[in-house]
Amino acid sequence: MEYLDFEMPIKELEDQLAKCFDIGKESEVDVTETCKKIEEKLKKAKKDIYKNLTAWQRVQLSRHPNRPYTLDYIKALCGDTFMELHGDRSVKDDKAMIGGLGKIGDQSFMFIGQQKGYNTKTRQYRNFGMANPEGYRKALRLMRMAEKFGIPVVTFVDTPGAYPGLEAEERGQGEAIARNIFEMTYLKTPIITVIIGEGASGGALGIGVGDRVYMLENSWYSVISPENCSSILWRSWSEKERAAEALKLTAEDGLKLKIVDGIIKEPIGGAHSDREGAFKAVQKQILEAYKELKDLNEEDLVAQRMDKFSNMGVYKE
Structure with a gap:
């Protein structure tokens, strides 16, 4: 431990x-x-x-090496029913973005999420949870498949950001994320999003446009990480704690600002201290959200989703 x-x-x-x-x-x-x-x-x-806990301490908990990742949640929720699907049908299979079909009880879901590694070898294999454009295109392919067969989508967000490498930019990283945001807005099947760890920048938004968006108690959701914010504003990482407070990135802040719909309580000590408790809490929230959404017709579902995101923030016309 x-x-x-x-x-x-x-x-x-x-x-x-x-x-x-x-x-x-x-x-x-x-x-x-x-x-x-x-x-x-x-x-x-x-x-x-x-x-x-301070905002920075919650950021630290969200990155705890023993914290459960996307595949841990999927295996706990679905057991042997999960079938992973691969590839974007264009470039390759991005190991940082995983997805596939699985069942919670008798209900099928399309699960999609960023996956981090547990040690040096698997972290490199998963690219530290930072997806390339083909990862977002794979996610979109699976969402369209879910829409075709009337299967609800569950996305697990846990990324320090989309991969910023030169090759990713050459293959259209910005376009891939923007396309996902656009397509998810109009997707004619329920989307339930759970931020289980880090929810950073466009990397999170690329699979984060949900009818219901929830944050685990010790996760964070922001346009930039505290360290990078500190390096830009104060030319040093030393002000990361101050930046974390200013960014309003905690689950409580997200709920107050109405960018998330609810907070999933973690066991005392964090999700890593009682994995089973965390899995049960997430499963309960997913099933409750689906119960609220399953009877909406396609037009109402899309209209409510568009209104939800259109009403965020402060703006003048």
Whole structure:
């Protein structure tokens, strides 16, 4: 288990608790009461730390190496029913963007999302969750397939941004993302979007135009990462905490600004501390959202989606 800087008091108490249990096993000393006291302190410490997180601390949690990624959610929700689909039918199969058909109970869904890696080898294989244009074109191909067969779409957003390489720009990165935003607006099937980790810039928007958009409690959603914002405004990454606060990128900020429709509560300690709890919370929210959307006719579905995004922000005509 890896701990972030602000989680060190929790680590100390968990180490104390482990030692207490070991003493009880190795000797005849009754440590039951001592262990209970440490457990009570541990519960209180977790509540105090996680209920008062700063924006930057939530960004750190969203990047925790043990946090579940898109495929973890899909496998937990669908089990053996998930069938991954590959390729954009033009360039290649982008490993940073995954998608396919799966079932939650008796209901079929088209699942699409960015996938990160778990170690150096898989991070390179998945390009750190940063999709190329062919990844967004694959996502759009799968969405059109879902529309054709009347299957609802679920997208999982978790990316530090679309891949900014020269080759990506040559193959039309901006056009691919813009095309997805345009096509998703008019897609005649329900779209449910869940931001499970990082939701950065156009990389997130390329699969983020949903009838219902939800954020996990410790995810973030913004036009730019705190580090890059800090480097632009203050010429240094040292102001990343200040930038995180200014960007209003947390789930609570997103709900207040009406850019998301709800917050999915995570287990105390974050999704990585209780994966099963996080999977159940996400599944419950997806099914509730689908229940709200399934009876809408195609015209009303598209009209509501367009109104939802048209009403965001402040503007003058």
